[in-house]
Amino acid sequence: DSMREGRPVRVETRHSIQVREPVVSVSVCGHLPLCELAESSEFNESKGPCLAFRQAASVLKSLPSAVHCLKAIQGLPCLGEHTKAVMEEILTFGRSFKVEEIRCDERYQALKLFTSVFGVGPKTAEKWYRRGLRSLQEILTEPNIQLNRMQRAGFLYYSDISKAVSKAEAKAVGCIIEETVHWIAPDAILALTGGFRRGKEYGHDVDFLLTMPEMGKEEGLLLHVIDRLKDQGILLYCDYQGSTFDVSKLPSCRFEDMDCFQKCFLILRLEQGQVEGERGLQRDPGDSRGWRAVRVDLVAPPVDRYAFALLGWTGSRQFGRDLRTFAQKERQMLLDNHALYDKTKKLCLLATTEEDIFAHLGLEYVEPWQRNA
Numbered sequence: 559d560s561m562r563e564g565r566p567v568r569v570e571t572r573h574s575i576q577v578r579e580p581v582v583s584v585s586v587c588g589h590l591p592l593c594e595l596a597e598s599s600e601f602n603e604s605k606g607p608c609l610a611f612r613q614a615a616s617v618l619k620s621l622p623s624a625v626h627c628l629k630a631i632q633g634l635p636c637l638g639e640h641t642k643a644v645m646e647e648i649l650t651f652g653r654s655f656k657v658e659e660i661r662c663d664e665r666y667q668a669l670k671l672f673t674s675v676f677g678v679g680p681k682t683a684e685k686w687y688r689r690g691l692r693s694l695q696e697i698l699t700e701p702n703i704q705l706n707r708m709q710r711a712g713f714l715y716y717s718d719i720s721k722a723v724s725k726a727e728a729k730a731v732g733c734i735i736e737e738t739v740h741w742i743a744p745d746a747i748l749a750l751t752g753g754f755r756r757g758k759e760y761g762h763d764v765d766f767l768l769t770m771p772e773m774g775k776e777e778g779l780l781l782h783v784i785d786r787l788k789d790q791g792i793l794l795y796c797d798y799q800g801s802t803f804d805v806s807k808l809p810s811c812r813f814e815d816m817d818c819f820q821k822c823f824l825i826l827r828l829e830q831g832q833v834e835g836e837r838g839l840q841r842d843p844g845d846s847r848g849w850r851a852v853r854v855d856l857v858a859p860p861v862d863r864y865a866f867a868l869l870g871w872t873g874s875r876q877f878g879r880d881l882r883t884f885a886q887k888e889r890q891m892l893l894d895n896h897a898l899y900d901k902t903k904k905l906c907l908l909a910t911t912e913e914d915i916f917a918h919l920g921l922e923y924v925e926p927w928q929r930n931a
């Protein structure tokens with residue numbers, strides 16, 4: 559399969575490289591190899607190292623220019639011993655042996671491949687790996703594998719949803735969602751969130767937040783939207799989760815906790831004709847279908863939580879994590895997608911806009927496009 563073909567076949571020892579190859583000094587970003595290390599740690603359930611590598615990757619990404627010597631990263635925050643060792647390898651040899659070892663690792667390759675399927679997390683991937691399965695084809699033909707509904711959709715639309723969504727496609731999806739939502743409720747409030755709100759050119763899905771100006775009116779909204787998408791014949795898959803939101807609960811300290819608002823994870827059918835621009839749909843060459851499947855997330859908080867949900871769902875994940883850490887460490891406040899709690903004053907701080915939240919935190923407003931940490 560393609561992943562195995564892509565890997566470097568020459569595996570050399572550190573020693574032989576040092577003897578044969580001259581020491582070179584190259585400029586590197588270092589962001590990608592560190593992301594791979596983070597991912598590998600995640601597969602090994604090493605939460606600490608995983609977070610450390612992600613943090614370090616984010617710091618390197620934020621630098622104005624590529625790094626060309628170790629001195630350039632000496633004073634940077636969040637770079638641990640492991641990260642520095644990897645950067646040293648890359649700066650000296652033009653590559654990291656540690657990272658190359660991981661890329662060649664059979665388990666890493668299999669888990670990366672399996673978790674690339676919508677609905678397959680590290681636990682399921684690990685289970686399949688332990689059963690000796692290595693390719694997607696093997697999973698589909700293994701008689702004793704029970705796929706859930708989400709995973710069946712993940713395999714069915716695999717080639718489409720593993721392809722990046724372009725800005726033009728996201729815009730077309732936005733038009734469909736906008737028309738659908740406002741057909742149901744003309745006064746509904748709708749916003750694009752996620753990576754596309756941060757100005758990214760490509761994404762793995764398109765995220766939206768919607769609510770009603772009057773508290774409580776948002777309750778049935780998402781189910782109506784889902785019905786309407788079904789009526790239009792464009793709903794390929796829907797996983798709806800009702801609200802479990804509890805007003806009396808304090809914001810969560812743990813970043814991994816999902817928020818409790820009603821939401822749905824969808825796969826929509828996007829027609830070629832709806833996408834503007836020369837290239838139109840992101841498709842395989844030779845694929846003559848006039849449509850593609852696109853992953854879409856919709857979240858519907860009550861309006862008094864809208865600003866918190868908007869901030870949380872705009873991301874990036876790392877930016878959100880950093881903001882929460884800042885709130886807790888520097889301000890003794892708890893921030894999540896629902897609320898901001900001041901531990902000193904023992905009360906929740908209200909916000910109608912993201913600007914309000916930054917102001918409560920004593921921070922200057924950060925534009926969405928500056929949140930790509």
Ligand code: CTP
Pocket residue numbers: 751752753754758760761762763764765816817870871872873874875876878895
């Ligand atoms: N998010 C969240 N709760 C979830 C899922 C996502 O708060 N249950 C937040 C994440 O922190 C993320 C944002 O919503 O920053 C968007 O999530 P996602 O679509 O996964 O990531 P994007 O940043 O949009 O990137 P991509 O292009 O891969 O979609």
Ligand code: MN
Pocket residue numbers: 752753754761762763764765
């Ligand atoms: Mn997204």
Ligand code: MN
Pocket residue numbers: 762
């Ligand atoms: Mn993502």
Ligand code: MN
Pocket residue numbers: 752763764765855
């Ligand atoms: Mn999403």
